[in-house]
Amino acid sequence: MKRKIFLMSFSILFLMTWISPVHAAKSPYKIGVNLELTGPWAEITKTLKNAMVMEVEKINAKGGINGRPLELLFEDNGFDVGRAAANMTKFTRDKDILLVVGPFEDNLQATTRAIAEREKIANIIICPSNPMVRDLKQQWAFNIAQSDIIVSQKLVDLSIARKYKKVLVFHGAWPLAQSLAENFKRFGEAKGIKVIISPETHKPTDIDMTPQLTKMKPVIQKEKVDAFYACTGGPPGPIITKNLRALGIKTPVLGTHAFGFGFIIALGGEAMEGVEFPAAKPVVFDQLDENDPVKPVNIDFDKRWTQRYGTPSDQIAGYGYDIIGLIEDALKRVKGKVTRSGLRDAFENTKGFKGTHGIYQFSPTEHDGLSKKDLVFVRIEGGKFKRIQFPGTE
Amino acid sequence: MDIWATIPQLLTSGITFGAIYALVGLGFVTIARASQIINFAQGEFVMLGGMITFFLLNKIHLPYPLAALLAILIVVLIGFLLHLLVIYPLRKASLPILLMATLGASLFLSSASALFFGTLPKALPPFSARAPFEIGNISISPQSLWVLVAAFLTLFSLYLLSHRLLLGKAMEASSTDPLGADLTGISRNLMIFLAFGVSAGIGSVAGIFITPIFYVSYYSGTLIGLKGFIAAVLGGWGKHSGAILGGFALGVVESLSVAFIPSGYKDGVAFAILLLILYFRPKGILGSPFIDSRRW
Structure with missing residues (x-):
């Protein structure tokens, strides 16, 4: 009796797998995603994850x-x-996985890029690489975020438009912030701006910058600097601005593209008023020019995002849209059987993909997809991001 | 650049920090005086004070003073629970085991905070007008004065508790002479229980007063807890006055050090001071009731 039941259930199970829709359809294209879903960036990466899931469901609903x-x-x-390295290795061992997305943070990506290079699998990262990594000319990693070079160039444009002659830079003690500071000096001095990089630095964990800024205050007064560049990302940005104002320094503050988050304004409060920085287009997508090609992309994405998650979309959600869109675009262009190297080659030949952040162009020599044209100037006013424009700089 | 011109400003910033370290150090000392336990979850009380106030203020939309008061009560409750669930069941265990247990509790509290309140840092609005005062070349933010007020009020109420009230004396007795306390009918477990509540209250007050100056995130309790511990050891482990003195000494030295060495080493200064104190004067500046002074 028992044996009979066992046999029956076994055969039913067997039949079920036979007729199940998974087998009826073709096997899926698998993408590995390696993200900081726990830890300090959990909320940011959750947004990214939600956006990617939403876009994948949309593609699959249309038939894949x-x-x-x-x-x-x-x-x-x-x-x-x-x-992060273990996840990356695990993904490379699964022969069905065609590409790996992530990690999100700068200090994890160098490791996964190296693994991607060795194991020959494309790796999409969402943070500008630091210059040491960029010099390796790795062939399997692609950056979809705004690079330190274009951000620095855009900031030089902003300084020229604002007629700043002398800028003091207070940068973080990590490679990306250092590179942003050095690039700003390089591009700025070529355009005749005097850039002073302060020997004082800060760490991402510093909760108070008053001592450093106190030491810099005499420099600000003696050199009569026109602007103060808080070359940093995350909580130090608003902390620096807050401490600077508490010390009674009224010099205008310039920021990096990492200032474009709502929580940055919330942390800095009133001190953030008047801070200007080059920002990604999704930060102010509703204020873009009518003929901007990425405006409709953003409006459509924001509508679907708000409908599903009930909050306004942001630049991180925009990255999620762009990642899935770029992968879809590359997959469509692969000829014949899709392999890891085939997908990488197709990705490298991405030309003019319209995402939320801008128009992506990759080439064998350029693995940073965005250009200076994909940034806008933003000023914080009344606790909101407001786009500012200067004729001749767009 | 003239280093000396920056000293007054650095000093004011150091005093603010000193008051914060002193408050956190006081929390450590309160528990140590009742039970000799080093409570490494002390920094989490500070974090929770700021975090819960933020939550009550911005999600439940309570008025600021009410939110702050309620947050203190909730953190005190968490302090009581910490004793009931972690320390009391382990009352027969040795001190190192209790120390490990408080470390575990600290990890638990910070992760729970990340789950409930999210991982992004948060800031509270300042208590009063934001324009900083200018005195000569020094500017002082009003919130720094609030922190000083909080530190002195807390110190004063602790002084009253331990010198004027029988309860405070009983708390102290249960630590310095457990057998004597038992013989006079003091419930030592009850005293430790109360000490955890008081210490959680002090921590949450510190958290509420400093969050408008800095910010609070689920991991910010660890470093501030460590600094407070260093302050308490520096001044004399187990003495309220020691924690206050140690706190201010640490804050000022740390802040002034920036004038002479690169700011990247700022956090290291506190730990270097701790090492030096442990080498040359383990009982701290004012001496410690727990460390036999004849040996040193």
Whole structure:
């Protein structure tokens, strides 16, 4: 009796797998996603994850790509280099995974890029690489975020438009912030701006910059600097501005593109008023020019995002849209069987993909997809991001 | 550049920091005086004070003073629970085991805060008008004065508790002479229980007063807790006056050090001071009731 039941259930199970829709459809294209889903950036990466899931569901509802659905496999790296590397290695061992997205943070990506290079799998990262990594000319990693070079060039444009002759830079003690400061000096001095990089630095964990700024105050007064560049990202940005104002220094503050988050304004409060920085287009997508090609992309995406998650979309959600869009675009262009190297080559030949952040162009020599044209100037006014324009700089 | 011109400003910033370290150090000392336990979850009380106030203020939309008061009560409750769930069941265990247990509790509290309140840093609005005062070349933010007020009020109420009230004396007795306390009918467990509540209250007050100056995030309790501990050891482990003195000494030295060495080493200064104190004067500046002075 028992044996009979066992046999029956076994055969039913067997039949079920036979007729199940998964087997009826073609097997999916699998993408590995390696993100900091826990740890300090958990809320940011959750936004990214939600956006990617939403876009993949949209593609699959339309019948997938070449008749095959897209599938995302998420792994949490907990903001830990070791776990990020382990996730990356795990993904490379799965022969069905065609490409890996993430990690999000600068200090984890160098490791996964190196693994991607060795194992020959494309790796999309969402943070500008630091110059040491960029000089390696890696062929398998692609950056979809605004690079330190274009941000610095745009900031020089802003300084010229504002007629700043002398700018004091207070940068973070990590490679990306250092490179932003050095690039700003290089491009700025070529245009005749005097850039002073302060020997004082700060760490991402510093909760008070008053001592450093106190030491810089005599320099600001003696050199009569026109602007103060807070070359940083995350909480130090608003902390610097707040401390600067508490010390009674009224010099205008310039920021990096990492200032374009709502929580940055909330942290800095009133001190953030008047801070200007080059920002990604999704930060002020509703204020873009009517003929801007990425405006409709943003408006459509924001509508679907608000409908589903009930909050306004932001630049991180925009990255999620762009990642999935770029992958879809590349998959469609692969000829014949889709392999890891085929997908990489197609990705490298991306020309003019319209995302929320801008128009992506990749080439064998350029693995940073965005250009200076994909940035706008933003000023914080009344606790909101407001686009500012200067004739001849767009 | 003239280093000396920056000293007065650095000093004011150091005094603000000193008051914060002193408050956190006081929390450590309160528990140590009742039980000799080093409560490494002290920094989390500070974090929770700021975090819960933020939550009550911005999500439940309570008025600021009410939100702050309610947050203190909630953190005191968490302090009581910490004793009931972690320390009391382990009352027969040795001190190192209790120390590990408080470390575990600290990890638990910070992760729970990340789950409930999210991982992005948060800031509270300042208590009063934001324009900083200018005195000569020094500017002082009003919130720094609030922190000083909070530190002195807390110190004063602790002084009253331990010198004027029987309860405070009983708390102290249960630590300095457990057998004597038992013989006079003092419930030592009750005293430790109360000490956890008081210490959580002090921590949350510190958290509420400093969040408008800095910000609070689920991981910010660890470093501030460590600095407060260093302050308490520096001044004399187990003495309220020691924690206050140690706090201000640490804050001022740390801040002034920036004038002479690159600011990247600022956090290291506190730990270097701790090492030096442990080498040459382990009982701290004012001496410690727990460390036998004859040995040193």
